Amino acid sequence: MEAVRVVLADDHPIVLAGVREVIERDARFVVVGEARNSSELVQLCTDVRPDIVITDYNMPGDRAYGDGIKLIDYLRRHFPDTRILILTMLSNNLILSSLYDLGVSGVILKNGDLNEILVALAALSQGRTYRGPGMQSGSSVATNRDDIGARIASLSVKEFEVLRHFVSGMTVGEIAEHLKRSVKTVSAQKIAAMRKLDVDSDQALLLFCIKANLFQ
Structure with a gap:
């Protein structure tokens, strides 16, 4: 064979x-x-x-x-x-x-x-x-939405992708060009991710991702 x-x-x-x-x-x-x-x-x-x-x-x-x-x-x-x-x-x-x-x-x-x-x-x-x-x-994801793991699990795969590039140092415009999406779409996905992770600023978002070892 x-x-x-x-x-x-x-x-x-x-x-x-x-x-x-x-x-x-x-x-x-x-x-x-x-x-x-x-x-x-x-x-x-x-x-x-x-x-x-x-x-x-x-x-x-x-x-x-x-x-x-x-x-x-x-x-x-x-x-x-x-x-x-x-x-x-x-x-x-x-x-x-x-x-x-x-x-x-x-x-x-x-x-x-x-x-x-x-x-x-x-x-x-x-x-x-x-x-x-x-x-x-x-379905095994924890149901406690205040838990860090549950918040991360609530991200869509496209939101996760936007965050991954944002944490690497790319701007929203650069992410949009890289992923072949509109700036408006990427911005909306980033904002949606921030809402799900319960952070209200870019600095807080970066800190959350680092502490959670999200992109190790």
Whole structure:
């Protein structure tokens, strides 16, 4: 049987080496390329048309492809036969669950056991979606809306994306250009996120995200 062809994408060489080492233990899979940014990943997908892409969610992008939602959307539209497995440090279960709505086939947490990758690859290669032990149903989110975790969980995936870029230092205008949304839309999503997190200023928003380790 022909091995399942996998492309890896992460901006940390140590992560790439670790994931490759795990995959190479199983003859069912073969790594056919590695990328350290979005442009390299898209070029690899164009050149080798892998069966599965394993990519970090937060990864240095560019104006053409970005990362996060923008990159996932591009990959889904241009490489519909390639299944996407997200490897991430994000810990918000509702946001992680929302990634499945964007079309990803599996999510694995970086702080878990990397051997889980083989289990996920087996599921994806059989046409199944993978939800590992690190993933919880959105219905399990705490109902106490005053709790920090519950407030974070109330964010939509698009609001979360806007916050991620805002915390990285981008202005609303720059985020709008990067995500190909209008300034009005991004501003409204940022305001909605601030309301859900119960903060009333940019400084308070930044402080909340830092204390909550929202984008570690």
